[in-house]
Amino acid sequence: MIKVTIIGSGNVAQHLINVFLASAQIELVQVFARKKESVLHLLDFDKIVTAYTDLKEADLYILAVSDGAISTVSSQLPFVNKLVVHTSGNASITALDDKNRKGVFYPLQTFSKNKPIDFSVIPICLETENPTDFQLIDKVAKSISTAVFTINSQQRKALHVAAVFVNNFTNHLYQIGQDICEEHQIPFGILMPLIQETAQKIKTLSPQDAQTGPARRHDETTIQSHENFLTHDNQILIYKILTQSIQNHGKKL
Amino acid sequence: MIKVTIIGSGNVAQHLINVFLASAQIELVQVFARKKESVLHLLDFDKIVTAYTDLKEADLYILAVSDGAISTVSSQLPFVNKLVVHTSGNASITALDDKNRKGVFYPLQTFSKNKPIDFSVIPICLETENPTDFQLIDKVAKSISTAVFTINSQQRKALHVAAVFVNNFTNHLYQIGQDICEEHQIPFGILMPLIQETAQKIKTLSPQDAQTGPARRHDETTIQSHENFLTHDNQILIYKILTQSIQNHGKKL
Structure with missing residues (x-):
């Protein structure tokens, strides 16, 4: 032992x-x-x-x-x-x-x-x-x-930062989802199957292939309608930044 | 029928x-x-x-x-x-x-x-x-x-926006996690159990109670060390905005 x-x-x-x-x-x-x-x-x-x-x-x-x-x-x-x-x-x-x-x-x-x-x-x-x-x-x-x-220590630090993105920040996006639901008297549970499927999906597809939504398909009408719909400046800012990041991903800037 | x-x-x-x-x-x-x-x-x-x-x-x-x-x-x-x-x-x-x-x-x-x-x-x-x-x-x-x-139509629109946060944006955070792993020659699969657990967790805990990490515990030393470690401006921006959003959540601004 x-x-x-x-x-x-x-x-x-x-x-x-x-x-x-x-x-x-x-x-x-x-x-x-x-x-x-x-x-x-x-x-x-x-x-x-x-x-x-x-x-x-x-x-x-x-x-x-x-x-x-x-x-x-x-x-x-x-x-x-x-x-x-x-x-x-x-x-x-x-x-x-x-x-x-x-x-x-x-x-x-x-x-x-x-x-x-x-x-x-x-x-x-x-x-x-x-x-x-x-x-x-x-x-x-x-x-x-x-x-x-x-x-090694350098890789471990990278992993730790990556973990903040996929764990802490993801959980915060769940939080925003719940906040929006509550504001409109919708049970947060409706989103649960979607949340689980989003996590399950990348077991078989790369995040690149699993990416869907208005940002990915450059659907500017929907993006604009979402930004107009949101009432909290903080949510709008996060919406804009992540939409932009999806649209620029893989591009040399 | x-x-x-x-x-x-x-x-x-x-x-x-x-x-x-x-x-x-x-x-x-x-x-x-x-x-x-x-x-x-x-x-x-x-x-x-x-x-x-x-x-x-x-x-x-x-x-x-x-x-x-x-x-x-x-x-x-x-x-x-x-x-x-x-x-x-x-x-x-x-x-x-x-x-x-x-x-x-x-x-x-x-x-x-x-x-x-x-x-x-x-x-x-x-x-x-x-x-x-x-x-x-x-x-x-x-x-x-x-x-x-x-x-109703208003609630459905709210759900649709919330779905963008918990699905499209979450998947993009997985993407960033993968990008960081690749940059440091780490297999992305190491993060898979954490990703699955993050999604499983909110079946039993609210996002509020499930929130962990340097932003939540106001660990400014770790936050600073993460921001210094990241090399892409876009990743640094998302890191800063989401960290701030976690820290301000629930506060009257």
């Missing part, structure tokens, strides 16, 4: 605790949390530590903390030359303190509290400074997911 | 032909197409007409034509006082010529050629000028879908 300790108690930490507890190949040694209560619903009291000095020997220490805390927390660890990885999409591997061996273990998913997740299909992006360490975190990743990728 | 004739041969017409041919409650009388070849793979040669004067008696004539053609085509029909409906999300019921009884039969979905669709879950939005006509198209709609709604 590979001995793993998690440092952190947020969304990512909690999902990792659950999935490691369920894995036959991983022994979850300890979890470091500022307050024991935050993870007490997940594991035994005596496995939770609140002082770095109480951390025991492990093969791998996973820092599931916010980007801004990676540097401080990794420098406060009371041991050297161990394998310490962070779970951030945006932070470089070099954000970790030099006194330990460094790596990244980045699960590319949106984690919400109270929404269970099937970890086995979540892509995990791995990076280490040396090959032996890579073998270890590769084993850990493959024990919980079937989608494990080698991704 | 309710006798239905379809006028048009595009995406929507073709999907309707398929689903009506499979329905036990509908008799597809004829299809009007400018060129017989365009629908010959779907139905018998002798059911396809290319002249309005060849149109036979039916209970319902469905105009599945482009928005701009609704007015001309409906005025060219060689009969009066029949029930004629269009299938547009954006056009008003009044776009139809006055000589026949008017209605709207709007299936709210994105139709791609070569991508089969389960019609039974597609919302169909109905509108007529009189209640008897409504009963008829309600029967037709319920024979092919379990999601039938009464939606």
